[in-house]
Amino acid sequence: MSALKLGLPSKGRLQQDAIDWFAKADVTVARTGSDREYAGRVTGLDGIELVLLSASEIPRELAAGRIHLGVTGEDLIQEKLADWAAITPKVTHMGFGFADLIIAVPTSWADVTTLRDLDDAAAQFHANHGHRLRIATKYHNLVRGFLSQHGVADFEIVDSQGATEGTIKNQTAEAIADITSSGATLTANHLRILTDGEILKSQATLFAARNAHWSQANRETFATLCERLNLSPDLGPDL
Ligand SMILES: Nc1ncnc2c1ncn2[C@@H]1O[C@H](COP(=O)(O)OP(=O)(O)OP(=O)(O)O)[C@@H](O)[C@H]1O
Numbered sequence: 426m427s428a429l430k431l432g433l434p435s436k437g438r439l440q441q442d443a444i445d446w447f448a449k450a451d452v453t454v455a456r457t458g459s460d461r462e463y464a465g466r467v468t469g470l471d472g473i474e475l476v477l478l479s480a481s482e483i484p485r486e487l488a489a490g491r492i493h494l495g496v497t498g499e500d501l502i503q504e505k506l507a508d509w510a511a512i513t514p515k516v517t518h519m520g521f522g523f524a525d526l527i528i529a530v531p532t533s534w535a536d537v538t539t540l541r542d543l544d545d546a547a548a549q550f551h552a553n554h555g556h557r558l559r560i561a562t563k564y565h566n567l568v569r570g571f572l573s574q575h576g577v578a579d580f581e582i583v584d585s586q587g588a589t590e591g592t593i594k595n596q597t598a599e600a601i602a603d604i605t606s607s608g609a610t611l612t613a614n615h616l617r618i619l620t621d622g623e624i625l626k627s628q629a630t631l632f633a634a635r636n637a638h639w640s641q642a643n644r645e646t647f648a649t650l651c652e653r654l655n656l657s658p659d660l661g662p663d664l
Pocket residue numbers: 434436437438439478479480481482497498499500501522523524604605606607627628629
């Protein structure tokens with residue numbers, strides 16, 4: 426019998442909260458081996474196999490159906506999977522890992538407080554510098570989609586996979602789009618969120634994979650898990 430594969434973040438800020446969340450359903454995730462070994466097992470509910478993955482790889486594994494269930498941030502799912510709701514429906518929000526994806530500019534840009542101002546500043550910047558205003562982010566698709574919806578076009582995305590708030594000081598970008606939680610990193614780097622610059626509110630979420638092979642046993646395990654967590658997700662007929 427092939428077990429239901431549950432993908433959890435292998436490290437990082439979501440891992441411990443995810444483990445605690447499953448413990449509420451008497452599903453105990455124990456890391457095995459050393460701290461650095463990406464192995465673990467699940468006890469308390471038969472038929473679940475743990476798959477430890479980077480939070481940013483969980484969307485791809487869900488889409489490919491290599492895991493049945495996965496925990497990651499909504500920001501990562503929406504960025505990486507265009508048609509995410511059809512491929513990997515949400516089972517439930519998990520109530521941690523809250524973070525907002527936002528657009529921010531230097532606090533010294535006193536005249537730029539809205540997207541409209543950003544659009545004007547971008548046109549001016551292009552005219553003055555001969556190249557487009559650069560926005561550093563790892564959320565290329567979400568940022569492009571959001572800015573195009575709001576009529577901001579004269580910009581260029583600069584890839585930044587980490588320390589994005591530092592790109593302005595480093596002069597590799599003029600604005601940034603990144604997730605923020607406490608706001609401390611923005612403040613420390615003299616950045617201010619545009620008043621209408623919120624792209625997405627994210628939190629850790631349990632997703633199910635439509636493309637996974639769901640055996641009868643896998644469905645029953647999932648149903649038991651949902652029952653213990655008091656969940657009745659409506660995932661449509663194909664799951
Ligand atoms: N400061 C934060 N506060 C709360 N949640 C956050 C914060 N930063 C990130 N998150 C959430 O946690 C998710 C994973 O972030 P984390 O930094 O743990 O992993 P990652 O660096 O994106 O992935 P990887 O495991 O590949 O390194 C983010 O996509 C977001 O949903």
